[in-house]
Amino acid sequence: MSNESTRSSNTVLDAESLAESFPEYEQQLQETAVQAASDADTVPPGEVLPDVLAEQLEYDLYTHQAEALRTLKDGSNVSVATSTSSGKTWVYALYFALRKLENPDARGLFLYPTKALSAGQQEALNGLFDQLGVDARAETYDGDTDQDRKQIIRERVDVPISNFAGINQYLDAHQKWRAVFANCELVVIDEAHTYSGVHGMHVSWVIRRLRRLLDHYGADPQLVCTTATIGNPAEHARLLTGAAFDVIADDGSPHGRREIAFWQPPLQDDGDVVDTVGDSPLPAMRKSTASEAASVLAHLTNHDMQTLMFTDSRQGTEISVKRAIENASAHPASRTDTEYAPYHAGLSQGKREATENALRAGEVDGVVSTSALELGIDIGTMDATVISGYPGTRQSFWQRIGRAGRGTSNSLAVYVPETDGVDQYILDNPAYLLGDNIEDAVVTLSNNPVFAQHVLCAASERPLTRADADWFGPEDRLERAVEMWADAGQMGGSLDRGAQYSGTARPQSEISIYTTSGEQYEVRQTDGEIDMEPLDKERVYRQYHPGAIVVYDGQQYEVQAVVEDTYRPYVEVESTNTRNYTQAIHTKTIDNLSVDRTRSLGNGYQLAAGVGRVVTDYSAYNVVDMFEGTVEEPMVPIDLPPISIRTQLMWISFPDRIIDRVRAAVPTNDYLTPDADSDFVALGECEYTLAGGLHGGEHGMIKMSPLELRLDNDDLGGLSQLAHPEVESPVWFIHDAVEGGVGFAHSIYDNFEAVAERTRERIAQCDCGRTDGCPACLMSSQCGNQNEPLHRTAATELLDAALAQLRDED
Numbered sequence: 001m002s003n004e005s006t007r008s009s010n011t012v013l014d015a016e017s018l019a020e021s022f023p024e025y026e027q028q029l030q031e032t033a034v035q036a037a038s039d040a041d042t043v044p045p046g047e048v049l050p051d052v053l054a055e056q057l058e059y060d061l062y063t064h065q066a067e068a069l070r071t072l073k074d075g076s077n078v079s080v081a082t083s084t085s086s087g088k089t090w091v092y093a094l095y096f097a098l099r100k101l102e103n104p105d106a107r108g109l110f111l112y113p114t115k116a117l118s119a120g121q122q123e124a125l126n127g128l129f130d131q132l133g134v135d136a137r138a139e140t141y142d143g144d145t146d147q148d149r150k151q152i153i154r155e156r157v158d159v160p161i162s163n164f165a166g167i168n169q170y171l172d173a174h175q176k177w178r179a180v181f182a183n184c185e186l187v188v189i190d191e192a193h194t195y196s197g198v199h200g201m202h203v204s205w206v207i208r209r210l211r212r213l214l215d216h217y218g219a220d221p222q223l224v225c226t227t228a229t230i231g232n233p234a235e236h237a238r239l240l241t242g243a244a245f246d247v248i249a250d251d252g253s254p255h256g257r258r259e260i261a262f263w264q265p266p267l268q269d270d271g272d273v274v275d276t277v278g279d280s281p282l283p284a285m286r287k288s289t290a291s292e293a294a295s296v297l298a299h300l301t302n303h304d305m306q307t308l309m310f311t312d313s314r315q316g317t318e319i320s321v322k323r324a325i326e327n328a329s330a331h332p333a334s335r336t337d338t339e340y341a342p343y344h345a346g347l348s349q350g351k352r353e354a355t356e357n358a359l360r361a362g363e364v365d366g367v368v369s370t371s372a373l374e375l376g377i378d379i380g381t382m383d384a385t386v387i388s389g390y391p392g393t394r395q396s397f398w399q400r401i402g403r404a405g406r407g408t409s410n411s412l413a414v415y416v417p418e419t420d421g422v423d424q425y426i427l428d429n430p431a432y433l434l435g436d437n438i439e440d441a442v443v444t445l446s447n448n449p450v451f452a453q454h455v456l457c458a459a460s461e462r463p464l465t466r467a468d469a470d471w472f473g474p475e476d477r478l479e480r481a482v483e484m485w486a487d488a489g490q491m492g493g494s495l496d497r498g499a500q501y502s503g504t505a506r507p508q509s510e511i512s513i514y515t516t517s518g519e520q521y522e523v524r525q526t527d528g529e530i531d532m533e534p535l536d537k538e539r540v541y542r543q544y545h546p547g548a549i550v551v552y553d554g555q556q557y558e559v560q561a562v563v564e565d566t567y568r569p570y571v572e573v574e575s576t577n578t579r580n581y582t583q584a585i586h587t588k589t590i591d592n593l594s595v596d597r598t599r600s601l602g603n604g605y606q607l608a609a610g611v612g613r614v615v616t617d618y619s620a621y622n623v624v625d626m627f628e629g630t631v632e633e634p635m636v637p638i639d640l641p642p643i644s645i646r647t648q649l650m651w652i653s654f655p656d657r658i659i660d661r662v663r664a665a666v667p668t669n670d671y672l673t674p675d676a677d678s679d680f681v682a683l684g685e686c687e688y689t690l691a692g693g694l695h696g697g698e699h700g701m702i703k704m705s706p707l708e709l710r711l712d713n714d715d716l717g718g719l720s721q722l723a724h725p726e727v728e729s730p731v732w733f734i735h736d737a738v739e740g741g742v743g744f745a746h747s748i749y750d751n752f753e754a755v756a757e758r759t760r761e762r763i764a765q766c767d768c769g770r771t772d773g774c775p776a777c778l779m780s781s782q783c784g785n786q787n788e789p790l791h792r793t794a795a796t797e798l799l800d801a802a803l804a805q806l807r808d809e810d
Contacts (some may be wrong), residue, residue, distance in 0.1 A: 012303050012412070019297050021332055022299055026266035028292070030427060033260045033434055041252035042207070049243035050075070053097060056132045063252030065091050068224075071246050073098075077223040079192070081246040083231035084254035084402030085207035088226040092188045093125055095224070096159065099185045104135070107180050108159040109221075110188040111167065113375060114345070115142055116352055117191070117707025120159045120378045125159065142166045144349065164195075164203045165513050167210060169779040171461050172508050174213045176581075181217040190224040191375050193395060193441045195240055197715055198450070198738050202513035204455035205240050208471045209461065212517050216462060228399045232440040239443040242471070256410040260401065260434070262427055263416045265292040268715065286419050290316055293416040294323035294368075300384050301340075301365040303331040305412065308359075309368045309386040310400050315543065317342040318551035320368040320388070321582065343369040346552065348531040373400050381405065384412040388637050390423045392712035394433060395441075411628050420777035421703035421762050422713070429793040432707070447740035448481075455481040456507045459491055461643050463498030465542040466482045512536065526560060530573065538643060541618045542585070544571045545638045547623065562640060580632055585620045586784035590649065590719050590733050593726050597749065601805035604655025604729070609749035612649050614717065616784075617642040650749035652802060653731040654694075662690050665797040680789065687722060690730065693787070694720035695796025696778045699761040700795060701748065703780065705734075709755050711744050717782075753806050760799040763792055 009148070011017065013032070018025045018065055042060035045053070049067045061069075062098055068091040080088045092110070099106045102276055112118045118140045125138040138159035143151060143166065153160050154177055161376030162170070170177065187210075189195075195203040214221060225237045225245065237245040265286040268800050275462040293309060297320070300307040311320055321340045328338045341355045341364050352372075358364040360380040373379065374396065382404040391397055397415075405411020415433075426433050445451065458464060464482060469475040475495075482499045485491035492502040501507065512520060520534035521544075532552060535544060540562060543550060548559040550573070557573035595610040618640060623633035663686050669683040671694050680688055706713050720732035736745050765779035774792040779787045 005278060009243065012305065013414070013484070014244070016146065021303075023295070023327075023331060024266075026761050028263050028266055029261060030264050031430060031651070033262075035255075035260065037257045037410075038255050040254040042303070043252075049094065049098065050101070052101065053094065053132055053134075055398045057261065061089055063246050064250055065094075065252070067250070068248040069095055069098075071248065072222060075222070077225075077237070077245045078243075078245055079225040079227060079233045079237040079247045081227045081229055081247055081249045082251040083229060083253060083255070084557070085406040086251055086253075086397055089121065089124060089130070091130045091188075091226070091248075092186065092224045093407065094132075095680075096186050097129065097132050097136065099157065100134055100136045103185065103488060105183050106158070106185045107183040107725050108138075108186040108188065109180065109443045109738075110138065110159055110161045110190065112161065112190045113194045114372065114377075115140075115144065115163065115349060116356065116372070118142065118163060118379050119353070119783040120356075121190070124378070129791050132513060137272045148334050151176075151226055164206050167200075167458070168206050168513060169208075169455070169506075169508050171209055171213060174216075174461060178217060181219055183219045184214055184219045187214075187221045187223050189223065189225045190239060191227065192240060193227040193230050194375065196441050196443055197712075197742050198447075199513060200240065201439075201445065201447050201450045201742065202454075204240050204242075204443055204445060205450065205635060207515070209454060209458050211242065212458065212468065212471045213461060220488070227441070228395050230395050230441045233332070235385060236443060239445065242546065245267065254408050255410045257406045258401070258405060258410070259412050261412070262430060263296060263557050264417065264427060265289055265412050280685060289389050289416050289423075290320055293386050293414075294320045295327045296414050296416060297324045297340075297366050297368070297386050298327035298331055298338075299333075299415075300412075301338055302328055302331045302335055305383040306359075306362065306364075307366045307384040307386060308403055309366065309388060310371070310372060310374070311368060311388040312370060312391065314346045314370055315551050315581070316388070317344050317368040317370060322551075324366060324368065338366070339364045339522065343373055345370065345372050346533050348427050351531075355615075357763075360468050369376065371396070371400075373403065379403070381407070381409050382411070384414070385640035387413065387415045389416070389418040389420075390426060392714065407545040415432055415487075416507040420780075421700070421776055422706055425704075425762060426777040435625055444741075446741035446743060447738075451477070451482045453507070453511055456485055456490060456501060456503075457511065459485070459499055460503075460507050463500045464495060465498055466495045467481065468495075490663040495594055495625050505773055512629055519569070521562070524570050524572050525557070526572050526574045528575060530557075534721070535571065540571055540663070541638075541640050541643060542586075543584065545584060545618060545640055547636055547638070548584075549576065549580055549623070551581070579624050580625055582621045582623055584618045584638065585635065585786060586616050588617070588717070588719050588784055589615045590724070590735065591615075591726065592646070596746075601802070601809055603805060604657070605802060605805045606651070606653045607650070607749060607752055609648070609650045609746045611646060611741065612733075613644060613646050614649070614719075615642045615644045616717075617633050642705070645739040645747045646742065647736045647739060648745050649694045649733050649735035649750075650745045651727065651731050651733040652752070653672060653727050653729045654798065654801070656729055658730055658801060659686060659690050661801060662686070662693055662794050664798055666791070666793050670791075670793060672771070672791055674789070678788065679785075683722075688789055690792050692772065692789035692791030693796075693798045694722070694730055694732050694794060695800050696763065696773060696790045696795030698734065699780050699787075699790070700799075701732075701755055702734055703749055703777075704745075705755050706760045706764055708758050709747050709751055711747070715742060715744050753803065756803055756806075759801065760796060763799070764796050 005737045041063045043066035045057045048066045072095045096108045136158040138158045141153045141160040141162045233247045297309045360753045385401045401413035417427045472478045490503045493656045519537050519542045520568045521531040556576050558576045560572040592613040597609045599607040620635040652776045672689045674680040697719045702716050717737045718734045724731045763777045768774035773792045778790045
C-alpha cells in the first residue's frame, strides 16, 4: 500500500483528473507548493564515538547527531531541535551507551509525553543497545506496569521509561527510586515542544521537583531535550527545566519530495445551510471543513495512498471516519476493502496499539487522528496526510505533515482550511505557512495556583527550606505559598526550620497535569460497558452535559446524567443511533477585576492587564444534523451550575462618545436592529450597532492573535459590553481560558498594536460582503451569544480609533 514512488498530485490531485475522479469537484484545489528533496549531510561515527561503538553502526551519523554528541561529551545540556524523523532518539541513546561504557553503574531516566510513545521507544532503544553490544536495557514504568515488575525496574533496569503524570506520583516515594536517582547520569525529555500552556506549567514544576530530589541523592545528570523545530528551543528548555542548554538545530537528515496542496471547501448550493447565526442561516457559506477533508481522505485512499488525517477533537475523529466510509463507497474509484479507523487518547491502550500495528502492516487505508499521532510513534511510512483545519501553530502543521514520507520517501499533504479568519488568511497568504519563521513554544511559571500545588507536593517529598528557592524561587513567593498552606492546615514548620506537609492524603494525587484542577469525571454506560478515560470538568459541561450526543470508538452515545454529589463524579451515557450531534451554548460574565498594568492612551481610551473572575454558564445546546449542518432542536436547556475561574486578562475601554464616531461611520441602512426575542431588545439601533462593533473587535483579535503572537486561540476567551459595571465604559476583554492564566492575554496587552493592525486588516479586507461578517472575519463557533450582534464597519472603526490613539501617544 505504501511505497517509495508515492503518487504525485499531478496524477491524483491535478485539476483535469479531479474533474473526472473527485465527486462534485468545484475547483477546490487552489494551489500546490513543492518542497524539493534534500540529501543527507553525514559524519563518520568514529569522529565522535569510540571504535567499540562506532564499528557497530551500519551508517554514518547525521551532522546534527554528531554535533549533539560532541556537545554532550563537553558536559553541556543539549536541546536537539530538528525535523520529524531526523534521528533524535539516536542522540541520547548513543550518549547513554557511551556513559554506560565509562561507568557500568550509570542509570538514565527517559521521559515521553504519552504511554504509546514510551512503548515504541522501549523497543527501539533496546534494539539499538543490542546492536551496539552495550549491556543496557530500557523498560517502561507507568500505570500499566505490573506491580511485581516495578521493583525490578527500579533496582535493576538501566533506563526506566516513563511520563510526567507518572513521575508526579512516584516522587512521593522517592526512597524506592534511590538506586536510579543516586546513579542517574542522563535525563531525557522527549518531544519537549508538546509541553506548553497548562500542561507545560505542570511539567516544569514536576521537573524541578525531580531535579531537587536528584540533587538530594548526590546526582547531577545531564539533560537532553528533543523537540520539533520551534522558534525558541534554548529559552523553552530553560523555562521547562531551570537549566541552561546548547541548541543543535542545523538539521543534517534527508527528506523526500513533498507536495502541499491547499484545498478550499466549495460554497454550499443555494438553499443549503452549513452555519447559522441563532436560528438564521448564513447564505452561500462553504461546506463543512471536516466533511470536505473526509472526502479528500476517501479520494486518496481509493487511489491506493495510505493516508493519515488530522482533526482537533476526539468526537471529530469518530464523525470523520463515518463520513470517510460513506464518501469512499460513493467514490468513482470505490473499493470494497477500504478500511478506516479513529485514533485518539480517549481510546483504550489496546485499541490504539491495534491501530498502530495495522498502519505499520498496511492493513488500514486511512486513520483519522487527533494530535495523538502527531508525535513520534512508529506508524511506518505513510503516503499522505490531510490536515483538517489549521492546528494552531506552524510547528504543529509541519510536525503533522512530516508523519508521511519519512526518510527519503516522497509524500503528499493536503491542507483543508476552516472558514475561520486564521485559516482563510493562510489560504490567501500561503507564504506565511511555508516560510521559515516558526512559533515559540510558550511556558510560563506565573500561575500561582499551579505553583502552590507543586510546592505542597515538594513539601511532602522533603521538608522545604530557604535553599529550595533555587528550585521554587524567588524566596518571597515560596514563603507566601508556605504561609498559605500553613493557614490552610496543610503545612507545618517554616522555611527556617523546615516546612513539612501535614495533610492526610497524598497531594500528588490531587494534580492533573493537563488541567489546573484535579477534578476528573468517570464515564459509565447504562446499557453496556465503555472503555474510556476520565474527562475534566470543563469538557463534561461543554460536550458531555445531559442530552449531549457524542461519538466514541465508532459508537454514538447520549448522555443521560452528570452525577457530581459523590466522591468520584461520573457521567452516565447510553448507546444511540442518530445523524445528529450537539453543540453547547454558553453565557459569560467577568468581574472582580484587579489591575496589574495600565496604559492610558489619552482622550478616554485605556489599555489594561490584570486578573479577574470569569464565570461561564453552559445554559443550553443545539442539536445539529452532522451531514447538513442544520439546527434540528435549538436552545435545549442544560441544568448544570456555572464554572468559575480567576485568570489573567486584558481589556481596552473606549470613551462613551465613541458611539458618535460609530454613528458617523456606519450608514443608516447598515444599523443593526435586535430581534424582538433578543437579549438586546432594549437597545436602540445605534447602541446595538456599537455593541456589534465591540463584539466584532473582541472576536477578531482573538482570531488573529495566533498569527502575531504564536499561540493557539483555543487558549483564549473574550467578552464585550457597552458598559461594564467596573470599567464603566464600552469595553472588550480577552482572557486566558484556564485557572490562574498562562500569560497569553497579557502578551496581547504587550503587543496590542501589532495584533490590532492584523485584525483590522483582516476584517476590512474580507470579501464576504456581509454587515455582520462571516467565519473568516468575525464569527466564532465558540461564541456563547451565537454571534449576536456583530458589525464589521463598527469593529473596523473601533480598531481605527484605538490605533490612532496609540500612534498619537507615540
